Amino acid sequence: xxxxxxxxxxxxxxxxxxxxxxxxxxxxxxxxxxxxxxxxxxxxxxxxxxxxxxxxxxxxxxxxxxxxxxxxxxxxxxxxxxxxxxxxxxxxxxxxxxxxxxxxxxxxxxxxxxxxxxxxxxxxxxxxxxxxxxxxxxxxxxxxxxxxxxxxxxxxxxxxxxxxxxxxxxxxxxxxxxxxxxxxxxxxxxxxxxxxxxxxxxxxxxxxxxxxxxxxxxxxxxxxxxxxxxxxxxxxxxxxxxxxxxxxxxxxxxxxxxxxxxxxxxxxxxxxxxxxxxxxxxxxxxxxxxxxxxxxxxxxxxxxxxxxxxxxxxxxxxxxxxxxxxxxxxxxxxxxxxxxxxxxxxxxxxxxxxxxxxxxxxxxxxxxxxxxxxxxxxxxxxxxxxxxxxxxxxxxxxxxxxxxx
Numbered sequence: 246x247x248x249x250x251x252x253x254x255x256x257x258x259x260x261x262x263x264x265x266x267x268x269x270x271x272x273x274x275x276x277x278x279x280x281x282x283x284x285x286x287x288x289x290x291x292x293x294x295x296x297x298x299x300x301x302x303x304x305x306x307x308x309x310x311x312x313x314x315x316x317x318x319x320x321x322x323x324x325x326x327x328x329x330x331x332x333x334x335x336x337x338x339x340x341x342x343x344x345x346x347x348x349x350x351x352x353x354x355x356x357x358x359x360x361x362x363x364x365x366x367x368x369x370x371x372x373x374x375x376x377x378x379x380x381x382x383x384x385x386x387x388x389x390x391x392x393x394x395x396x397x398x399x400x401x402x403x404x405x406x407x408x409x410x411x412x413x414x415x416x417x418x419x420x421x422x423x424x425x426x427x428x429x430x431x432x433x434x435x436x437x438x439x440x441x442x443x444x445x446x447x448x449x450x451x452x453x454x455x456x457x458x459x460x461x462x463x464x465x466x467x468x469x470x471x472x473x474x475x476x477x478x479x480x481x482x483x484x485x486x487x488x489x490x491x492x493x494x495x496x497x498x499x500x501x502x503x504x505x506x507x508x509x510x511x512x513x514x515x516x517x518x519x520x521x522x523x524x525x526x527x528x529x530x531x532x533x534x535x536x537x538x539x540x541x542x543x544x545x546x547x548x549x550x551x552x553x554x555x556x557x558x559x560x561x562x563x564x565x566x567x568x569x570x571x572x573x574x575x576x577x578x579x580x581x582x583x584x585x586x587x588x589x590x591x592x593x594x595x596x597x598x599x600x601x602x603x604x605x606x607x608x609x610x611x612x613x614x615x616x617x618x619x620x621x622x623x624x625x626x627x628x629x630x631x632x633x634x635x636x637x638x639x640x641x642x643x644x645x646x647x648x649x650x
Contacts, residue, residue, distance in 0.1 A: 251309055279300045398621075416596070484555070591643055
């Protein structure tokens with residue numbers, strides 16, 4: 246069984262007491278709690294600890310039948326057969342652990358997409374990136390900071406297991422954030438794997454038209470969806486981008502009169518780094534012809550990080566400005582077609598439409614969370630635009646997952 250409870254209190258102890266009181270009045274005895282904490286409660290996440298497994302996940306907001314909230318917490322209580330594991334290490338080590346893990350009929354992965362443990366660790370890697378002139382070395386450095394979205398899903402795809410991943414990348418990013426807790430203990434840089442011995446009905450959508458067999462045809466479709474600026478050649482490695490043409494990322498953005506941020510070190514330390522931008526690169530997969538978008542900031546970085554493995558992508562990309570053709574009506578139309586109990590809603594869509602999104606969910610009487618970059622592997626029946634590897638759909642914008650319990 247699965248039930249929800251939530252609190253709008255900004256004090257961690259009072260919020261926990263409220264959802265604990267609700268748990269005591271459930272018609273069943275839960276053996277798992279997944280607590281979604283908004284920013285006001287995240288620093289005190291260790292308070293949220295029941296006498297059964299408790300996973301605390303930072304989110305930008307949550308959705309209830311009464312509205313959309315950016316304060317307090319939402320808790321999912323369950324009495325269900327499951328296993329919970331935490332895997333740590335570099336990308337290859339964690340992927341190997343996931344390959345060896347017992348997988349359920351449905352799997353949930355929760356991890357920080359990009360994570361810096363301390364100011365000392367950040368400065369060390371930042372200086373190494375500054376002094377290296379080699380793209381491959383830069384990619385190796387980023388391996389210690391990034392768990393690539395598509396890479397993390399491959400162990401599940403290869404065994405034909407369904408999995409959803411929460412690739413946590415907060416809008417307000419800082420050192421030691423995002424922070425996941427399991428039973429009151431910080432996870433740090435690691436991957437939480439929840440394996441359920443039960444099938445859920447899952448639907449992934451990116452609110453885009455279907456891709457075509459030919460990449461050039463797909464480009465023509467996408468020109469109607471985004472503000473296409475120009476096609477460019479990109480020097481890239483697995484997790485690092487060098488130049489766009491002959492220019493650095495900053496030089497290229499400044500050429501287009503785009504100026505957003507100045508000092509990466511200062512912004513991350515003061516948690517003023519905003520994990521959202523309206524400009525980016527659309528990369529085209531050689532394997533499927535699908536696309537993935539990577540947002541760009543004009544920080545003075547010689548090598549820019551990619552949040553997904555770029556190995557299977559073309560060296561040519563599209564520099565674009567983000568918009569969504571059809572706007573809120575397209576999102577409403579897509580949701581009207583679907584039946585769901587719980588939604589993982591992309592935080593960037595929330596930033597684009599805000600008040601309209603609030604009104605949209607008031608009418609639906611559903612539960613869900615507002616989070617970053619949810620991705621999916623499983624049965625994909627149509628030609629999803631952001632299916633970038635066979636049966637792996639990932640994106641850094643516009644992706645949403647709908648779940649029926």
